[in-house]
Amino acid sequence: MSEAYDALLLVSFGGPEHPDDVLPFLANVTRGRGVPPERLAEVAEHYQHFGGVSPINQQCRDLLREIERGTDLPVYWGNRNWHPMLADTVAQMRDDGIKRALAFVTSAYGGYSACRQYLEDIAAARAAVGPSAPVIEKLRHFHDHPGFVEPHADAVRAARATLPPGGNVRVVFTAHSIPTSMAATAGPDGGRYEAQLDETAALVSAAGAPDLPWDLVWQSRSGPPHVPWLEPDVNDHLAALAADGVTGVVVSPIGFVSDHLEVIWDLDNEAASTAKRLGLDYVRAATPGTDPRFVAMVHDLVRERVNAADSARRSRLGTLPLWDTCSLGCCPPPRRGAP
Numbered sequence: 001m002s003e004a005y006d007a008l009l010l011v012s013f014g015g016p017e018h019p020d021d022v023l024p025f026l027a028n029v030t031r032g033r034g035v036p037p038e039r040l041a042e043v044a045e046h047y048q049h050f051g052g053v054s055p056i057n058q059q060c061r062d063l064l065r066e067i068e069r070g071t072d073l074p075v076y077w078g079n080r081n082w083h084p085m086l087a088d089t090v091a092q093m094r095d096d097g098i099k100r101a102l103a104f105v106t107s108a109y110g111g112y113s114a115c116r117q118y119l120e121d122i123a124a125a126r127a128a129v130g131p132s133a134p135v136i137e138k139l140r141h142f143h144d145h146p147g148f149v150e151p152h153a154d155a156v157r158a159a160r161a162t163l164p165p166g167g168n169v170r171v172v173f174t175a176h177s178i179p180t181s182m183a184a185t186a187g188p189d190g191g192r193y194e195a196q197l198d199e200t201a202a203l204v205s206a207a208g209a210p211d212l213p214w215d216l217v218w219q220s221r222s223g224p225p226h227v228p229w230l231e232p233d234v235n236d237h238l239a240a241l242a243a244d245g246v247t248g249v250v251v252s253p254i255g256f257v258s259d260h261l262e263v264i265w266d267l268d269n270e271a272a273s274t275a276k277r278l279g280l281d282y283v284r285a286a287t288p289g290t291d292p293r294f295v296a297m298v299h300d301l302v303r304e305r306v307n308a309a310d311s312a313r314r315s316r317l318g319t320l321p322l323w324d325t326c327s328l329g330c331c332p333p334p335r336r337g338a339p
């Protein structure tokens with residue numbers, strides 16, 4: 001497909017696949033991040049509720065298989081926090097003679113957790129492999145690519161159709177909350193994580209349920225209680241909607257690309273119970289997963305990067321500035337322990 005690049009690398013978060021993996025996985029995720037032990041114990045229980053198996057790795061295997069069907073490039077897969085670990089994958093790529101790869105990261109947005117941390121982990125994996133490690137270039141943010149927006153929009157439409165007819169229905173878009181200090185440093189001028197999510201929400205709403213009002217709220221808050229994170233939390237928001245006379249909600253997790261643990265626990269379990277307690281009709285819209293349009297998007301992003309001409313005409317629905325390569329100082333991590 002291209003002479004400039006000789007491999008494609010799928011990079012994801014990673015998740016445990018055995019009860020014994022849960023604690024070491026959580027240690028990898030939270031190393032040096034100031035997450036209180038009470039929160040970790042609580043999250044460990046969420047994983048143990050599913051037998052210690054997060055669905056995310058299998059979802060990556062499924063996506064990998066579908067991506068491989070559409071390209072002649074060898075496709076590799078490495079995670080930030082659990083096996084297959086990026087450093088092992090990059091070592092394998094080196095052994096296979098790979099010189100220059102493109103990386104597709106399973107996060108559509110900018111910001112420290114959503115983008116830069118992946119760049120840092122790719123850099124750390126390359127450093128661990130040494131000077132013979134392949135060059136690895138991350139593909140751009142895809143928050144407004146039709147291959148991401150359209151599957152979310154169809155899912156909203158399909159989910160809505162399962163609610164009882166009539167009623168006062170709202171679409172509630174969710175994404176992973178982040179510390180407000182991290183939100184402030186996201187992107188070249190700050191606020192980019194929220195701005196991109198707001199653009200995605202508007203696009204999904206316009207395509208999937210243009211007649212319904214919508215909100216963008218946050219889920220899966222972590223960190224110590226005294227550190228402010230983006231609000232409102234989805235559960236608090238459902239209570240506010242119920243108090244306002246809303247009778248039903250379609251919850252669409254546009255912050256994510258697959259139905260991993262943050263979706264099946266924090267939404268299908270927690271938010272769904274909150275809605276039940278409030279007497280709200282509740283349905284959760286699916287994520288792209290292996291939707292053929294989402295898989296085709298990956299190939300489109302590769303094509304766009306390989307052909308400079310295509311970079312000038314990106315396949316996209318929004319208007320926020322986009323770039324191929326993040327600048328070095330973009331999205332600095334929030335200072336920890338700062339007053």
Ligand SMILES: CC1=C(CCC(=O)O)c2cc3nc(cc4[nH]c(cc5[nH]c(cc1n2)c(C)c5CCC(=O)O)c(CCC(=O)O)c4C)C(CCC(=O)O)=C3C
Pocket residue numbers: 013014015016026029030033035039040043054055056106107113114176177178179220221222223255256260261262
């Ligand atoms: C922006 C963002 C995304 C979306 C972008 C992307 O997709 O990358 C995301 C995705 C995910 N987050 C995930 C899991 C976890 N996130 C945690 C903790 C944290 N997430 C944060 C942010 C994000 N997280 C932050 C700021 C923290 C605090 C600690 C820190 O500053 O880093 C913790 C620690 C325990 C806790 O929740 O406190 C866990 C277990 C899984 C895997 C699910 C599975 O296993 O199926 C996925 C896809």
Ligand SMILES: [Fe+2]
Pocket residue numbers: 176
């Ligand atoms: Fe997370």
